[in-house]
Amino acid sequence: INSASEDLGCRRGDFSRKHYGSVELLISSDADGAIQRAGRFRVENGSSDETSAYTPGTWRRTDVHLENPEYHTRWFFKYFLGKVHQNYVGTDAEKNPFFLSVVLSDQNNQRVPQYRAILWRRSGTLKISLPYSPTKTLSVKSILSAMNMDRFERGPREILNPEIQKDLLVLEEQEGSVNFKFGVLYAKDGQLTDDEMFSNEMGSENFEKFLTLLGDTITLQGWAGYRGGLDTKNDTTGIKSIYTVYQGHELMFHVSTMLPYSKENKQQVERKRHIGNDIVTIVFQEGDDTSSTFKPSMIRSHFTHIFALVKYNCQNDSYRLKIFSEESVPLFGPPLPSQPVFTDHQEFRDFLLVKLINGEKATLETPTFAQKRQRTLDMLIRSLYQDLTPDLHKNMLNRRSFSDVLPESPKSARKKEEARQAEFVRIGQALKLKTIVRGDAPTSLVTTGLCRKEPWESQSFCSTFPYEIVCADSWGQSLLVATDTAGVTQTLPPVPVFDKTMAVKQMHVLEPQDLLITRADKGKDARLYVFKLGTIKRSLEEKQLIRGKCDCRENKLEKTKGCHLYSINTHHGSELRIVAAIRTKLLLITRKHPRFSAVATGADSPVEEFQYIREICLCDPPVVMALVDGPTGENDNMICVAYKHQFDLINESTGDAYRLHHVDANKVNFVAAIDVYEDGEAGLLLCYNCEFAFNF
Incomplete structure (x- = not known):
């Protein structure tokens, strides 16, 4: 058995050395050869497989993915915050305080209810999922027992104060940052000390090209996104920087040549203050592979644990990557290919950014950072417990017995409990929204574009449009605009598409599906029309006559006569569905062809591609509608409708209605119901204005 274990250990060691390099003692010296510093680093230079031939750019791609993504770790934000759940406080046998959060949810579990529980202790957090049974109750004691x-x-006593959600969110944020700051140091060929590297006032053309690959150049003054410790008010840390968003993570790069330069200060303290305090630093070194090689011991920093050495080869337009990790950093992927040369620049960018993010996450597990995080967590838990101690002595916390069923509220004072839960949810949702807007939400909720825009930031298409707009939708770089006086017009360039006899009241441009959907006319003459965008585009290019209502007979969906409202599903992961409201009747329509692929048929009109599924009767005509995709798409798609003083959910398959939200007001103006999706789970943003009457 011992020999087998030793053999397994040897093979694991061989695998680690082959794919992640071996630990080496690296020594740096000055220009005179005197030894300056030494350090032990694991050196990754690509998996060594001498038997395989190598051609640049033809390496077999390894899995390039982020490790420990936030949807695995940020449970409280995702499953608890803004939802009805229970929070408890107690002390263990060693008199150390702990907190327990429990929620009953079917989120991300194919609509099968289950308990999720988080135990917050000084040693860290423990998460567990437990099955739910309507016939078998689950107690707080059994949950804690499952957590040993x-x-x-x-x-444990239940904490009823809704403000506890803010404190528990702070505890969860100790698990690691959502956003990252990385150093970027420019080194000329032959430079051997950090003083020389930090004193490079400007970078080369190749270095600027590399920065462009990393991200966007942003102006720091007034910057509203993640700033990574840089000054965004007074330009004390430079005027510009490099920023990007990768898979939801905001990344700010501390670029040595963009940080303040001082001719009098040879050590460039201001530059070292930022880059020297980054856990991960990219070193872009000029020169070919035969020139002097960078060593981490050249950089005087006790904080930087990972160096990514990047070299650019002008001859074949490729990048070479080498990774140095301080020996205490756990292994992290993806492993470098053999050879670590990238001719596809976008592929190199993806690989590098994933490697950097995974590297920082791995570094946070080293004893130095783990102990610091544990001390911080212990301090926060004890501080929070002390804040709650007066309530414990005053018996203001709810002492539920161990046998209490978690999802049930006390039978007495039911209305009071419901009001408390409503306030609890309201405060949690407000906190969640604030966290998202601030940019500190887990990655699944952060914009993944190259430059994160504020939710209210507008885009101007046309500043002097001469007509009052009824509705509009974007089409490429232009807008398709409907007016009562001039019909439907394309804005850039301004070209009429339909004349005013085609009185369009609603429209959707679906470019991937090559479709334009409109609702035209009103009253009994109202109908839905469907057009192929390609056909419209050809008509515009060939400067054919402007279409009128008479020219669109073949584009009518006949059964929609009298339609006063329609909605389509916006989640692009399922087939196109349309629901048309004809007074109190809902008509469900789907496209015959799966997915949203454009269908190459000979006919100019796509009417034959649509089929009528079923009718659903309501008690009142809806004024707002939204289609919501279910997690399986099998009998769980829903229609959100608003009428009178309420929002209801209608099951598309059965027609069953469920009360979603009731507005207690004298008059309600429904604005919209917007479906949003997070990791495939649907949510609804309900928008309305209301008026109240007060007696004085």
Whole structure:
């Protein structure tokens, strides 16, 4: 058995050395050859497989993915915050305080209810999922027992104050940052010390090209996104920087040549202050592979644990990558290919950014950072417990017995409990929204474009449009605009598409599907029309006559006569569905062809591609509608409708209605119901204005 274990250990060691390099003692010296510093680093230079031939750019791609993504770690934000759940406080047998959060949810579990629980202790957090059974109750004691906690100095009591959600969110944020700051150091060929590298006032053309690959150049003054410790008010840390968003993570790069330069200060303290305090630093070194090689010991920093050495080869337009990791950093992927040369620049960017993010996450697990994080967590838990101690002594916390069923509220004072839960949810949702807007939300909720825009930031298409707009939708770089006086017009360039006899009241441009959907006319003459965008585009290019209502007979969806409202599903992961409201009747329509692929048929009109599925009767005509995709798409798609003083959910398959939200007001003006999706799970943003009457 021992020999087998030793053999397994040897093989694991061989695998680690082959794919992640070996630990080496690296020594740096000055220009005179005197030894300056030494350090032990794991050197990754590509998996060594001598038997395989190598051609640049033809390496077999390894899995390039982020490790420990936030949807695995940020449970409280995703599953608890803004939802009805229970929070408890107690002390264990060693008199150390702990917090327990429990929620009953079917989110991300194919609509099968389950308990999720988080135990917050000084040693870290523990997460567990437990099955839900309507016939078998689950107690707080059984949950703690499943987490190996059976003895207590003070049994858990429920915390009813909704503000506890803010404190628990702070505890969860100790698991690691959502956003990252990385150093970028420019080194000329032959430079051997950090003083020389930090004193490079400007970078080369190749270095600027590399920065463009990393991200966008942004102006720091007034910057509203993640700033990574840089000054965005007074330009004390430079005027510009490099920023990007990768898979939801905001990344700010501390670029040595963009940070303030001082001719009098040879050590360039201001530059070192930022880059020297980055956990991960990219070193872009000029020169070919035969020139002097960078060593981490050249950089005087006790904080930087990972160096990514990047070299650019002008001859074949490729980048070479080498990774140095301080020996205490756990292994992290993806492993470098053999040879670590990238001719596809976008592929190199993806690989590099994933490697950097994974590297920083791995570094946070080293003893130095883990102990610091544990001390911080312990301090926060004890501080929060002390804040709650007066309530414990005053018996203001709810002492539920261990046998209480978690999702049930006390039968007495039911209305009071419901009001408390409503306030609890309201405060949690406000906190969640604030976290998202601030940019500190987990990656699944952060914009993944190259430059994150504020939610309210507008884009101007046309500043002097001469007509009052009824509705519009974007088409390429232009807008398709409907007016009562001039019909439908394309803005850039301004070209009429339909004349005013085609009185369009609603429209959707679906470019991937080559479709334009409109609702035209009103009253009994109203109908839905469907057009192929390609056909419209050809008509515009060939400067054919402007279409009128008479020219669109073949584009009518006949059964939609009298339609006063329609909606389509916006989630592009399923087939196109349309629901048309004809007074109190809903007509469900789908496109025959799966997915949203454009169908190459000979006919100019796509009417034959649509089929009528079923009718659903309501008690009142809807004024707002939204289609919501279910997690499986099998009998769980829903229609959100607004009428009178309420929003209801209608099951598309059965027609069953469920009360979603009731507005207690004298008059309600419904604005919209917007479906949003997070990791495939649907949510609804309900928008309305209301008026109240007050008696004085």
